[in-house]
Amino acid sequence: MSVIRPVICGTGHYLPSRVVENAEFATSLNTSDDWIVSRSGIERRHFASDGEYTSDLATNAARAALQNAGITADQINAVIVATSTPDYTFPAVATQVQANLGITSGFAFDIQAVCAGFVFALANASGLIMAGQAKRVLVIGAETFSRIMDPNDRSTVVLFGDGAGAVVLEAQSGTGANTDRGVLACDLNSDGRYRELLYVDGGVSRTGQSGHLRMQGREVFRHAVEKLAATAMTALEKAGLNAADIDWIVPHQANLRIIKGTAQKLGLPMERVIVTVQDHGNTSAASIPLALSVANCEGRFKPGDLILTEAIGGGLSWGAVALRW
Numbered sequence: 497m498s499v500i501r502p503v504i505c506g507t508g509h510y511l512p513s514r515v516v517e518n519a520e521f522a523t524s525l526n527t528s529d530d531w532i533v534s535r536s537g538i539e540r541r542h543f544a545s546d547g548e549y550t551s552d553l554a555t556n557a558a559r560a561a562l563q564n565a566g567i568t569a570d571q572i573n574a575v576i577v578a579t580s581t582p583d584y585t586f587p588a589v590a591t592q593v594q595a596n597l598g599i600t601s602g603f604a605f606d607i608q609a610v611c612a613g614f615v616f617a618l619a620n621a622s623g624l625i626m627a628g629q630a631k632r633v634l635v636i637g638a639e640t641f642s643r644i645m646d647p648n649d650r651s652t653v654v655l656f657g658d659g660a661g662a663v664v665l666e667a668q669s670g671t672g673a674n675t676d677r678g679v680l681a682c683d684l685n686s687d688g689r690y691r692e693l694l695y696v697d698g699g700v701s702r703t704g705q706s707g708h709l710r711m712q713g714r715e716v717f718r719h720a721v722e723k724l725a726a727t728a729m730t731a732l733e734k735a736g737l738n739a740a741d742i743d744w745i746v747p748h749q750a751n752l753r754i755i756k757g758t759a760q761k762l763g764l765p766m767e768r769v770i771v772t773v774q775d776h777g778n779t780s781a782a783s784i785p786l787a788l789s790v791a792n793c794e795g796r797f798k799p800g801d802l803i804l805t806e807a808i809g810g811g812l813s814w815g816a817v818a819l820r821w
């Protein structure tokens with residue numbers, strides 16, 4: 497049986513030039529490099545400069561992904577940007593990216609599922625491709641979380657960074673078997689009862705201001721490992737696979753302890769996990785495509801590898817995608 501498979505045929509990423517080392521926070525806050533590294537694994541992160549916006553980061557990552565895929569912007573039918581830090585309340589960042597790339601046909605929209613945003617975007621893009629709505633989709637995660645940090649809150653400001661990653665997802669034909677290349681299965685979840693564990697204390701309708709990120713870190717941590725392992729297993733089961741089949745986990749890069757805990761629950765050694773959190777911090781929806789692109793640039797994936805991506809964030813919202821490279 498011939499089926500349409502959404503296949504990643506290019507990746508790209510972009511990081512703002514300003515690198516903020518842990519030591520920089522210790523000059524204004526009661527914190528230390530030791531505390532940050534031991535609790536989170538983060539050593540540095542990038543912050544966008546004044547005048548550099550989420551759409552700029554997204555556009556740069558998209559250009560790199562198009563180049564990596566060896567295609568031109570006019571071959572793209574849809575642009576989807578996962579972000580919680582848009583340039584404007586509306587229109588969508590994706591339309592700005594579309595314009596920056598000179599794309600004048602097809603459609604563009606944003607997805608907001610915070611740190612799980614890229615997994616949600618990849619699942620939606622896959623659905624559009626399988627339904628015949630688009631042949632090639634740019635799926636981008638882009639964030640400027642530095643803009644929603646409370647600079648005086650040491651428990652959050654040290655954890656997040658800015659950046660963007662992008663993939664080109666293309667319709668290819670497959671056999672329907674789980675040996676096909678491309679997205680094999682997705683699992684998405686949300687539970688709004690946990691909204692207050694991680695949220696931003698402002699917004700258009702409530703305050704008219706963008707607000708600052710607030711987090712109950714210990715509680716988020718508790719939910720994270722358990723829910724990430726569960727959604728990973730569900731995605732694998734939907735694809736008729738199990739944890740032993742995974743070649744690479746490309747997790748949301750929030751915290752090294754969460755990444756290690758989830759790998760351990762899945763029974764996978766850290767050699768099979770892509771880790772970039774030390775250099776990027778938590779870039780929310782950008783973290784998975786950033787990690788995918790960095791690993792791809794390093795030549796770590798080979799055709800046929802089974803890749804499992806998983807993420808959790810505000811909402812709470814969480815999910816996983818199983819795909820073959």
Ligand code: ACO
Binds near residue numbers: 611650654711714808
């Ligand atoms: N420097 C020094 N001390 C700090 C800092 C800091 N930057 N931040 C907090 N502390 C203090 C706290 O005030 C507390 O002090 P107290 O004991 O005197 O009250 C102490 O350190 C311990 O605080 P905890 O919050 O219990 O520390 P914990 O070991 O849980 O680590 C952390 C905190 C890193 C936030 C952890 O809970 C975590 O990783 N949670 C997951 C949250 C996360 O990754 N969120 C990202 C968004 S969601 C997602 O992407 C998955």
